[in-house]
Amino acid sequence: MIRRTALAAFLFLAISAAVVQGQEDEKLQTSLPNILPRFRGRAVIMEIDARILENGEVTWNETHQKVTIPGRPVEIKLVGENLVVIVRFTFIRNNDGGQKLLVAQGQIWMADPSQGIRYQASVQTIPLEFDETLYYFPLGPLKPEDSASSIEVKLTLRPYEE
Numbered sequence: 001m002i003r004r005t006a007l008a009a010f011l012f013l014a015i016s017a018a019v020v021q022g023q024e025d026e027k028l029q030t031s032l033p034n035i036l037p038r039f040r041g042r043a044v045i046m047e048i049d050a051r052i053l054e055n056g057e058v059t060w061n062e063t064h065q066k067v068t069i070p071g072r073p074v075e076i077k078l079v080g081e082n083l084v085v086i087v088r089f090t091f092i093r094n095n096d097g098g099q100k101l102l103v104a105q106g107q108i109w110m111a112d113p114s115q116g117i118r119y120q121a122s123v124q125t126i127p128l129e130f131d132e133t134l135y136y137f138p139l140g141p142l143k144p145e146d147s148a149s150s151i152e153v154k155l156t157l158r159p160y161e162e
Helices: 004-011 023-034
Strands: 016-020 044-054 057-068 074-079 083-093 100-112 116-127 133-136 149-159
Touching: 044 074, 044 083, 083 149, 100 133, 100 149
Parallel strands: none
Antiparallel strands: 016 074, 044 057, 044 149, 074 083, 083 100, 100 116, 133 149
């Protein structure tokens, strides 16, 4: 597992974050009122709150709301001097509209002076309901023996309403 000491250095550097999906998402958001009826009723809003915690206190926070449709991922990218974290959330809904799933794909690149660049990837499928809050920890949950710094992504999924 990635050592949290490198995260501490990351916390004090210039941090940039973005929720990205590319130019196609801008087209999707501007065309939602005109989208085919079968997709309009399936569109969802992902509310994403990415933050860095140090000793239980929020030291950095960024919030986004993105409109998407099932199968179309929403990506979060956190970039520091020695750490890059990319998390991609994809909402999936079965055809009858019952079961809702969120696929969380995480990728981490970390520069470690003693070991070079380290890479870690993960994929999780998480059942969830609308308005349920999901917490995702790209570097894993904070453990008592680790430093008191962590990255936390809070996600809430809501149905899109015009």
